[in-house]
Amino acid sequence: MSKVLRSVLTGVGGYLPETVVTNDDLAKFVDTSDEWIRERTGIHKRHKIADDQGVSDLATEAAKRALAAAGRTAAEVDLIVVATTTADLTFPSVASMVQRKIGAPIGIAFDVQAVCSGFVFALSVADGFTARGLSKCALVIGAEAMTRLMDWEDRGTCILFGDGAGAVVVEPGEGKGDNTDKGLLGFSLKCDGTKQDLLYVDGGPSTTGTVGKLRMQGNQVFKHAVVNISQAVLDAAEAANIDVADVDWFIPHQANQRILAGVAHRLGIDENKVIQTVAEHANTSAASIPLAMDQAVRDGRIKPGQLLLMEAMGGGLTWGACVVRL
Ligand code: UT7
Numbered sequence: 001m002s003k004v005l006r007s008v009l010t011g012v013g014g015y016l017p018e019t020v021v022t023n024d025d026l027a028k029f030v031d032t033s034d035e036w037i038r039e040r041t042g043i044h045k046r047h048k049i050a051d052d053q054g055v056s057d058l059a060t061e062a063a064k065r066a067l068a069a070a071g072r073t074a075a076e077v078d079l080i081v082v083a084t085t086t087a088d089l090t091f092p093s094v095a096s097m098v099q100r101k102i103g104a105p106i107g108i109a110f111d112v113q114a115v116c117s118g119f120v121f122a123l124s125v126a127d128g129f130t131a132r133g134l135s136k137c138a139l140v141i142g143a144e145a146m147t148r149l150m151d152w153e154d155r156g157t158c159i160l161f162g163d164g165a166g167a168v169v170v171e172p173g174e175g176k177g178d179n180t181d182k183g184l185l186g187f188s189l190k191c192d193g194t195k196q197d198l199l200y201v202d203g204g205p206s207t208t209g210t211v212g213k214l215r216m217q218g219n220q221v222f223k224h225a226v227v228n229i230s231q232a233v234l235d236a237a238e239a240a241n242i243d244v245a246d247v248d249w250f251i252p253h254q255a256n257q258r259i260l261a262g263v264a265h266r267l268g269i270d271e272n273k274v275i276q277t278v279a280e281h282a283n284t285s286a287a288s289i290p291l292a293m294d295q296a297v298r299d300g301r302i303k304p305g306q307l308l309l310m311e312a313m314g315g316g317l318t319w320g321a322c323v324v325r326l
Helices: 023-027 034-041 055-070 094-102 115-130 193-198 218-240 257-267 285-298
Strands: 004-015 019-022 045-048 079-083 108-112 138-145 163-175 183-191 199-201 214-216 249-252 307-314 318-325
Touching: 004 055, 004 115, 004 183, 004 285, 019 023, 023 034, 034 257, 045 163, 055 094, 055 138, 055 163, 055 285, 079 094, 079 115, 094 108, 094 138, 108 115, 115 138, 115 163, 115 183, 115 285, 115 307, 115 318, 138 285, 163 285, 183 218, 193 199, 193 218, 218 257, 218 307, 218 318, 249 257, 249 285, 285 307
Parallel strands: 079 108, 079 138, 249 307
Antiparallel strands: 004 163, 019 045, 138 163, 183 318, 199 214, 307 318
């Protein structure tokens, strides 16, 4: 059988900023309640970036932890892909800042912008380097400061989001080319630009010259999320030549507990196989999947050799899924 190069995830790390904001904290200045937020979203609290932190600081911390978990050093890193929609500056990329802050040598570094789906997109992009032998040690990071994009008077959005970063180290590994290999086995990525108005930020460098605030038609996004994510899961499973029933752990983007339950129900997935961090983290956009993975690896649920399925949907609309054997 012919040998193929696979993108193998060799370490994961996460970082959450110190400040915790509870639902009750939000109810002090916006017309909402802990009960409504828990019931409609599953969220109990979220973390908020400090005034003197930038998203690159969160990404750097997560990257260092992922490198330590993989037993690698910054000196070995030759590729950094950061999925973010809340960069420190319009440019340079967060990836280039992470390269400097961890002390990695000159190499490839850039950001990927696919909002909440960003981590799945970034992992698939990194695979284009690793699986062609062009990278020996990559960092794929999801990092967000979503609270910086909030309209704190809009109760339909400001209660949903939080800040954080998660990172994985990706290294090439030889496989047989079948679904028993370790590494990224298949993915499905999609964007429907006609649905932009459902979820967007109303500012930017080439229009308003401001950062802008997040705007969302929540119930519309919700409906698309369950349908699109379910299809992406099936498509990624087909690309990886696996059965959804064979997956050990589903690591979904953490937007709303009801979306996670809706997708699981639609696909007949046991909810005990779904890693859920939305209660503690809220929606951290591109950071939510690697943060959830980090938690479940550290608490011993996710083990080497297991089959993982990651899925997400976000602004664009973008959505996607990927299958990884750890
Ligand atoms: O990261 C990927 C993108 N984002 C998502 O996937 C989010 C998808 N959407 C959602 O999670 C849900 O749609 C929300 C949690 C945003 C809203 O839940 P919903 O069940 O779809 O509520 P709704 O927007 O249909 O609003 C129902 C009611 C409205 O009141 P009326 O018009 O029935 O009187 C809202 O004004 O709930 C009201 N409402 C709130 N009430 C208390 C909306 N937000 C709040 C709030 N507290 N925070």
